[in-house]
Amino acid sequence: MNRWSSRFMISLSAVLPIGASAADVAVAGIFGNKAVLVVDGGPPRTLSVGQRTPEGVQLVAIDGETARVIVDGRRESVRLGERVVRRAAVEGNSEIYLDGDSQGHFFVNGQVNNGPIRFLVDTGASVVSIGRSDARRLGIDLTKAEVGSTQTAAGLRKVWRVRLDSVRVGTLVLNDVEASVLENDLPLALLGMSFLSRMEMAREGSRLVLRKRY
Structure with missing residues (x-):
């Protein structure tokens, strides 16, 4: 197992629908200063802090097992292994x-x-x-x-x-x-x-x- 895969943490259950008009955001993995986000059930996308998905979801920070994102202008926290x-x-x-x-x-x-x-x-x-x-x-x-x-x-x-x-x-x-x-x-x-x-x-x-x- 390489050093990246050993640090890769998977959790497809951490899903956060942000509202009826916004996106459903899932954190599929976190490694280093990058997170794998799944938006509206689409393909996984690996983002570095500061980057956005094509749907406009921005990764603003990673804190341990929590990815902090901005969706529709609102800052949200999505934890691995937790679904809200x-x-x-x-x-x-x-x-x-x-x-x-x-x-x-x-x-x-x-x-x-x-x-x-x-x-x-x-x-x-x-x-x-x-x-x-x-x-x-x-x-x-x-x-x-x-x-x-x-x-x-x-x-x-x-x-x-x-x-x-x-x-x-x-x-x-x-x-x-x-x-x-x-x-x-x-x-x-x-x-x-x-x-x-x-x-x-x-x-x-x-x-x-x-x-x-x-």
Whole structure:
């Protein structure tokens, strides 16, 4: 195996339909500063950072196993091994499709108060939960928050109860979402039931479908 093929990582399942009028973009591989993109199911195209496909999809950066692209003027991140499908649903509602990992966990990039964050979907969490350093980065004000405590594996920890102006996951956006900020940092924010209870959730094989209810 040569040095290029040994670094080549294949994942045809990382597909990101960007919208009804935009392209479906899949990352088929990443090696060095190049990525193999498949647009609208067409032939694989190898791009260096800065190059565009004939359909106008531009590769702007590679960060580990994530390709950052611009589609229809919007910057999107597409990870190897992760599939996020965004479609316009009936009657103007929205839905997204998430592919689970080998252990059945669902991860998704999102936004809190317009700042980027990565979520683990957690139906066992009563509210959206964020670590303190993420809360600071996102500009969440804790000075007037209600203070409580929660039991963790590391013992009793302080927790602040807050309301988030907005939480976005794909095309799904909710305002005024109840959340908790933990005293300790979290490796991932938890997308808990204060968000999920306002969705219809369904399983389609290994995929999780979230549809906005209200």
